[in-house]
Amino acid sequence: MYKNALRLGVMILSLFLTMQSVAAANPVNCSVKSKNQWLWNAYLQPTPNWPERAEHAKEDLQPLPAAKSSLENPKAKLGKKLFHDPNLSADGSVSCASCHKASQHRGDERTVSEGVGRAKGRRNAPMLMNVDLWQSFFWDGRAATLQEQALGPLTDPVEMAHTPEKVVSYLKQNEDYASLWQQAYSDAPKTWSNVADALTIYQQTFRSPANPLDKFIKAVESGDKKAAKEQLNTQQLHGLHLYRTKAGCINCHNGALLSDNKFHNTGLHYFGRRFEDLGRYEVTGNVDDMGRFRTPSLRHVMETKPWMHNGLFTQMEGIIRMYEHGGARPKRPKSLAPEKAYPVTSNLLTPFELSDEEREALMEFLEVL
Structure with missing residues (x-):
């Protein structure tokens, strides 16, 4: 009888401890x-x-992590001007910033953004904050590098609808870019690849605050x-x-x-x-x-x-x-x-x-x- 009572006491204690363990885990x-x-x-x-x-x-x-670039970088300063310049679009109406607004954390509050001639795409503009951490770009990953992503909208027919040749020609003729370009690239000529480089370095400054x-x-x-x-x-x-x-x-x-x-x-x-x-x-x-x-x-x-x-x-x-x-x-x-x-x-x-x-x-x- 004593052994049975002891065994019952042990079982009750074991059950209590199990319930306590379950409660702590869940x-x-x-x-x-x-x-x-x-x-x-x-x-x-x-x-x-x-x-x-x-x-x-x-x-x-x-x-x-910390941002890879800052606005103190001359290339980032040049990239900022390029990013906000509507003349990089075919009709001078749309800039990169038109669809990637600072007020929207470099995104767009519209369902889909509007490009030249108010043409509409079919996807919502991705947010560009912390863009340097992506391994591919756009919703479908069609760009493998940030440079590709930066240039894609400039030539897309429903976004900015321009051509590399016309963009570079515009930059060569625009004196507003002379000083910024000199500080960023010294005497290097204005090229499409440098446009991509400057836009990339500017976008690398888009870091979310903690x-x-x-x-x-x-x-x-x-x-x-x-x-x-x-x-x-x-x-x-x-x-x-x-x-x-x-x-x-x-x-x-x-x-x-x-x-x-x-x-x-x-x-x-x-x-x-x-x-x-x-x-x-x-x-x-x-x-x-x-x-x-x-x-x-x-x-x-x-x-x-x-x-x-x-x-x-x-x-x-x-x-x-x-x-x-x-x-x-x-x-x-x-x-x-x-x-x-x-x-x-x-x-x-x-x-x-x-x-x-x-x-x-x-x-x-x-x-x-």
């Missing part, structure tokens, strides 16, 4: 107060000790818990935890850029319908790339709508709910022949369920970015 099962304490204890540590992130995330979140997440990470890395707690409130910290775990945002939006620099199909290709856009496939011709677009950076995300490659989305809560359902999952048209390829939504997008409280916390964290 804040959802704790009271609000203990959940909040768990979150702070978990995240007031260096990032390698943070709770395990979503399984497909190759990197965790990181603060931005946001509360950057400051939080730096504070916890330095062991300054007081400074860290001044950057995020508990709701925002809860949003950070959801971003990294349950919601899986970090699978694609990670690193310093808050983008994995890769291409994914979220189901928004509109195959066979208005707004059809097959993205990366139009560059590579690879059927696996159908409907894939480069992961955008989430820095300044709440200040740079409309969102997505086509600029058709203006409600962040609607976007979050779409991802809760595992992304968009359009059905293959019955009329499409079996041998014909059809875009397949990425398997990185898996359904998850957020409570209203969790969704609000995630939204608050996005505001921090």
Whole structure:
């Protein structure tokens, strides 16, 4: 009888310790107060000790490195004038800055931008902040270098619609550029490649200021818990935890850029319908790339709508709910022949369920970015 009582006591103690362990590992099962304490204890540590992130995330979140260039660089000064000069377009009406506005973090508040003759493209102008961190450029990655990206719009027929020859001729005849060019390139002639170089170096100055997440990470890395707690409130910290775990945002939006620099199909290709856009496939011709677009950076995300490659989305809560359902999952048209390829939504997008409280916390964290 004594042995049975002892055995029962051990079982009860073991069960209690197991429940305590589960509660510590999963804040959802704790009271609000203990959940909040768990979150702070978990995240007031260096990032390698943070709770395990979503399984497909190759990197965790990181603060931005220093900019590669500054406006003190003579080439950047020249690039700034070029970037804001509408005479680099065929009809003198559009500059690079027309679609990449400082007030919009070098993006555009319009669904799609307007080029010469008010011609409209079909994609939302990508934000150029921190552009030097990209490994490819444009939504479809058609430019491999920042130099290619800088020159692309100048000759695009629905953007600036000019030619290299006419741009260089204009620069040679314009005395306003003489001093800046001399300071940047000495006696080197005005060439198309130097236009690309100057524009590139100017765009490398587009660095986002440190946001509360950057400051939080730096504070916890330095062991300054007081400074860290001044950057995020508990709701925002809860949003950070959801971003990294349950919601899986970090699978694609990670690193310093808050983008994995890769291409994914979220189901928004509109195959066979208005707004059809097959993205990366139009560059590579690879059927696996159908409907894939480069992961955008989430820095300044709440200040740079409309969102997505086509600029058709203006409600962040609607976007979050779409991802809760595992992304968009359009059905293959019955009329499409079996041998014909059809875009397949990425398997990185898996359904998850957020409570209203969790969704609000995630939204608050996005505001921090």
